[in-house]
Amino acid sequence: xxxxxIHTTDYEAALREAGVRIxxxxxxILGILADMGDxxxxxxxxxxxxxxxxxxxxxxxxxxxxxxxGIGAIHRHxxxxxxxxxxxxxxxxxxxxxxxxxxxxxEFQSDKIEELQNEIAHRLGYEIVHHRFEIYGRKRKKR
Amino acid sequence: xxxxxIHTTDYEAALREAGVRIxxxxxxILGILADMGDxxxxxxxxxxxxxxxxxxxxxxxxxxxxxxxGIGAIHRHxxxxxxxxxxxxxxxxxxxxxxxxxxxxxEFQSDKIEELQNEIAHRLGYEIVHHRFEIYGRKRKKR
DNA sequence: ATGCAGTTGCAAATGATTTGCAACTGCATT
DNA sequence: AATGCAGTTGCAAATCATTTGCAACTGCAT
Numbered sequence: 001x002x003x004x005x006i007h008t009t010d011y012e013a014a015l016r017e018a019g020v021r022i023x024x025x026x027x028x029i030l031g032i033l034a035d036m037g038d039x040x041x042x043x044x045x046x047x048x049x050x051x052x053x054x055x056x057x058x059x060x061x062x063x064x065x066x067x068x069x070g071i072g073a074i075h076r077h078x079x080x081x082x083x084x085x086x087x088x089x090x091x092x093x094x095x096x097x098x099x100x101x102x103x104x105x106x107e108f109q110s111d112k113i114e115e116l117q118n119e120i121a122h123r124l125g126y127e128i129v130h131h132r133f134e135i136y137g138r139k140r141k142k143r
Numbered sequence: 144x145x146x147x148x149i150h151t152t153d154y155e156a157a158l159r160e161a162g163v164r165i166x167x168x169x170x171x172i173l174g175i176l177a178d179m180g181d182x183x184x185x186x187x188x189x190x191x192x193x194x195x196x197x198x199x200x201x202x203x204x205x206x207x208x209x210x211x212x213g214i215g216a217i218h219r220h221x222x223x224x225x226x227x228x229x230x231x232x233x234x235x236x237x238x239x240x241x242x243x244x245x246x247x248x249x250e251f252q253s254d255k256i257e258e259l260q261n262e263i264a265h266r267l268g269y270e271i272v273h274h275r276f277e278i279y280g281r282k283r284k285k286r
Numbered sequence: 287a288t289g290c291a292g293t294t295g296c297a298a299a300t301g302a303t304t305t306g307c308a309a310c311t312g313c314a315t316t
Numbered sequence: 317a318a319t320g321c322a323g324t325t326g327c328a329a330a331t332c333a334t335t336t337g338c339a340a341c342t343g344c345a346t
Contacts, residue, residue, distance in 0.1 A: 021312050021323060042303080057326045062303060078223035081334085083302055097264065100272055108267060112259055117278050120251055121240065126280035129243055133276045135260050137269035164292060164343050185334080200295045205334060224303085226333055 010034075011073060018071045025049070025056045029064045033074065033088050039105050041083040077132075095133040153177075154216060161214045168192070168199045172207045176217065176231050182248050184226040220275075238276040 011030040012022050020026075032048045040048070046061045065086055068074045076084045077096070085105075095113065097106040113133055121128045154173040155165050163169075175191045183191070189204045208229055211217045219227045220239070228248075238256065240249040256276055264271045 023312065023324060025325070055326080059304080059327080060325060063324085066304095076223050078221045080219050080221035080227055084223055097267055097269060099269070106267060108263055110259065110263060112255075116253065116255055116259070120253060121278050121280050122283075124240055124249060124251060124280075125283050126240060126242070126278070127283045128278060128280045131276070131278045133274070135264050135269070135274045136272045137264050137267075138272055140265075140268050140270045166293060166343065168294070198295080202296080202335080203294060206293085209335095 011068075014071055014073050015067075018067075020067065024053065025060045026064055028053045028056060029061060033068070033086075036088070039077065039085040039087045041085045043083065045086070095135075097135040097137055100136050100138055154211075157214055157216050158210075161210075163210065167196065168203045169207055171196045171199060172204060176211070176229075179231070182220065182228040182230045184228045186226065188229070238278075240278040240280055243279050243281055 011033065012027070015022060015026065015030075028049050029045065031052070032045055036045075036048075042058065042061050042065060045065070046056070046058045049056045049061060065074065065076070065084075069076050069086075073089055074086050075089050076086055078084050079098075092109055093114065094107045094109040097108060098104070099106070113131075117128055117131045154176065155170070158165060158169065158173075171192050172188065174195070175188055179188075179191075185201065185204050185208060188208070189199070189201045192199045192204060208217065208219070208227075212219050212229075216232055217229050218232050219229055221227050222241075235252055236257065237250045237252040240251060241247070242249070256274075260271055260274045
């Protein structure tokens with residue numbers, strides 16, 4: 001009964017800790033977050049939520065995402081010209097490669113980057129809070 | 144007549160090459176870009192432009208930024224919850240450290256990052272178009 | 287000097303996100 | 317289990333950034 005998986009209850013615990021109420025809409029959204037493998041935007045999360053409980057409003061999705069972002073449970077990614085996309089802040093930090101033709105988001109992880117950011121921030125007299133490394137690329141066609 | 148500096152005329156040459164007209168509003172905006180040392184958003188550029196020529200509209204600023212971005216003359220940076228900020232795409236590529244308390248943007252350059260992105264993109268079967276590396280940090284207080 | 291396709295300013299439209307407010311509901315307390 | 321009320325919610329309207337339709341204007345090739 002202690003799988004290394006993420007469950008709604010983990011988020012609930014985090015929320016309780018943050019001193020907020022576990023309401024019906026929040027439980028639904030938490031459930032969606034728990035098993036999303038992609039990086040949906042607020043509207044997409046809203047649609048999934050409505051499919052589960054038609055009474056949920058888009059405002060609540062936005063409010064909940066902001067709340068979760070505030071307690072560090074999710075990360076927000078801002079893309080130029082589009083809505084923010086979210087992903088659970090769970091496990092190892094990773095970065096993204098965005099396919100500029102298809103919009104696909106590929107995750108990758110590199111210890112060197114983690115090192116590098118520390119080195120650079122230190123050199124500039126800063127303490128890192130977080131970083132973002134995104135590569136925008138196009139699939140290399142095999143020939 | 145070939146200084147390594149950036150002048151309005153350099154942008155003009157790039158625009159002409161792209162087959163667009165050099166109009167009065169564009170010349171004003173180009174002039175602003177030529178000597179901006181910061182990373183202003185469209186509204187800020189608009190205000191500087193109006194100070195030079197009161198007839199310029201915000202739409203034109205947006206249209207021009209999009210145009211310049213398209214020909215690669217400037218870079219757009221999207222920040223969560225705020226407007227896009229622009230900077231001339233001139234010289235060596237650099238990345239940013241954002242001070243999360245003050246919003247200051249500090250530029251830095253690292254060859255290692257350039258290497259790393261190539262390595263990673265290659266590993267994933269992609270060809271890099273561009274990348275973005277941002278460190279969000281807080282000033283380390285000296286003790 | 288002339289013509290017209292490329293540009294512009296303005297206002298209205300769009301898209302993402304936030305907010306005011308009155309009704310509702312967790313949940314700590316009886 | 318019933319009570320009270322501060323935290324939440326849904327809805328609609330507001331806000332912010334950005335885009336777009338359109339008629340008037342203007343570079344610039346001729």
